[in-house]
Amino acid sequence: MVATRSTSTLPPTPPAAAKPTTTTWSHTPTTLTLLWLAVSLPLVAWDTGYVLLRPLSMPGGSLHWPLWVPYELYGRVDHGYGFKQWNAGNGFTGAQGALNLVETVLYLVYLGLWWAGRKDGNLSAQGVGGRRGALAVTVAFSAAVMTVSKTVLYWLNEYFSGFDNIGHNSPLDLLFLWIIPNGAWLVFPSYMIYSLGSEIVDGLAGAAPAAISSARGTKRE
Secondary structure (H helix, E strand, O other), rough: OOOOOOOOOOOOOOOOOOOOOOOEHHHHHHHHHHHHHHHEEEEEHHHHHHHHHHOOOOOOOOOOOOOOOHHHHHHHOOOOHHHHHHHHHHHHHHHHHHHHHHHHHHHHHHHHHHHHHHHHHHOOOEEEEHHHHHHHHHHHHHHHHHHHHHHHHHHHHHHOOOOOOOOOOOOHHHHHHHHHHHHHEEEHHHHHHHHHHHHHHHHHHHHHHHHHHHHHHHHOO
16 A cells, blocks of 8 residues: 655645834924914904903003003004094904904814823823824814914905005004014914924825725725
8 A cells, every 4th residue: 555645735824914004193283383372372362352342442441551551552553453443333353353262262272182182191292193183283274274364354454445544654664563563473374374284184195095995905895
């Protein structure tokens, strides 16, 4: 009897698939963003208080001194803040002040989400990730777009009204008392739009291949 050697009919074991590498996304506010918010939020609160509490906050009003004394000068530079438009019943500046409240709340929500997120993870950490981080970026981006849009509208209102509120100023006064101060609310929020928008675009671009791969895997099953 001749012995026969048995051969296995089982297919060779496929090599183990490499595990996909995953990166943990997190959002960290830039130093410039935090500095800008630290400066702008108190100023916007101060401005909004003056606008919404008029005429009490105006010269001669019971709330004018000492908090809003500088607005005696600014009301002469920009008549939208002075008695000219107030006596005319022009509501544009008040409407802008109301939007300032919404904008400020959005920035505070952003800072709150970032701070709470970094504390939950690690007291020494600077970034906030997951859904909370994504929400923080979305809120801050929306607020920055709102700031720029509102400021552009304010400038365009002057242009299309023939510079009715600021045209009486000398070029030097206009530059240092109106253009530069108001221009800051165009420059720094535009930087935030670019910075935060880049994060949003990069996140969506990175999520798209993963979503496609997941969908293909579901179809195979």
